[in-house]
Amino acid sequence: MDSIKVFAPGTVANVACGFDVIGLAMDAPGDEMILRRSNEPGIRITAVHGADLPLDPLKNVAGVAVQALLQKYENPEVGIEIEIFKNIHPGSGIGSSAASSAGAVVGVNYLLGQPFTRKQLVRFAMEGERLASGSAHADNVAPAILGGFTMVRSYRPLDIIALNSPAELWVSVIHPQIEVKTSDAREILKQKVLMTDAIRQWGNVGALVAGLFQEDYELISRSLEDVIVEPVRSILIPAFHELKVKCKEAGALGGGISGSGPSVFMLSKGEANARKVAAMMDKVYAPLGVDYKIYVSQINTAGVKVID
Known part of the structure; x- marks a missing residue:
């Protein structure tokens, strides 16, 4: 070859x-x-x-x-x-x-x-x-x-x-056309966290893994909470909190910042809900005067693949 x-x-x-x-x-x-x-x-x-x-x-x-x-x-x-x-x-x-x-x-x-x-x-x-x-x-x-x-x-x-990747799990992502460098986003993170926050985060991580293997969408929803990084990085993303609240109202299980941002992701059960969430993302961002792209996707279980 x-x-x-x-x-x-x-x-x-x-x-x-x-x-x-x-x-x-x-x-x-x-x-x-x-x-x-x-x-x-x-x-x-x-x-x-x-x-x-x-x-x-x-x-x-x-x-x-x-x-x-x-x-x-x-x-x-x-x-x-x-x-x-x-x-x-x-x-x-x-x-x-x-x-x-x-x-x-x-x-x-x-x-x-x-x-x-x-x-x-x-x-x-x-x-x-x-x-x-x-x-x-x-x-x-x-x-x-x-x-x-x-x-x-x-x-x-x-x-x-x-x-495990539950078959009905979909992701909606909005990418505001602003740049947040990973190196910059890491610089603003706190170097120390409260023990109470760490315990809460550990519980969410364990429950998220359990929810994925059990394909328990309600447990996945309850686990999509970040009490350590998101409160600091969310200030870099326009309308982040409104976006998160409105997307959950539209049917999202939950979500947060994708990587270091500025993209925001939301997980949903089923394609129909994922597209409703994408429509809500569009509704929230349309008046802001910020260019953006929205993606709706199943979980890709193959990773990098040969196409030719």
Whole structure:
């Protein structure tokens, strides 16, 4: 195989209470990438369509992620060319850097005959996240690569758990066209939390995982509460609290900030409810004078996939 085209999905990280540990993959939006073997050793990014991102592989998350993979491969002098079609806006909070990192390592792994498992690829993709945000976190790249809901039990050692994805669970996402950099959003976080808040958060994380496996939508709804990160980051997002209240009134189970924002996600039981929630998102944001995009998607259980 000398060339491959992959779809790399957008992702929702944190999923309310699961800061830096829980994420989910979407069917849309997503990036597309073409990866090719080359006779010339090294990594080259030939083009980036749809976004002004560097072609230097040491300054592009896709190049850094592939470099990490090749350092562990038996022939690190292999030649790889990468062409990127960005459909996920950088700084959107729906896993733009994760999609590029995940798509690149999955695609290159196919070109090399799949010497690594998908879970092993997560660690390589995390190096792209390190470049993007200063932190090698996995809550976006893990669901992007593995699909569905995932949980990071530990970073040292890295331990990724695949969670159940209830068949009727849908996600609605609104992306206000403003940029919130992950690195900036991390800087405003508190370094210490109250024990009472930590206990409440742990309870919500455990209950959310239980709700996903039991497919108990009411339990999922009760668990979608973040008492640590959301109160601080929500000030960066226009009309956040109104949006959250109105979407729950429209039938959402609950939701919160997607990643570091500015996107906001809402989970719903069934497509009909998810589209009602999307309509409410549109109603809340239409008068604000802020450009935005809205996505409605099932949970993507496949992760990065070959499309050509």
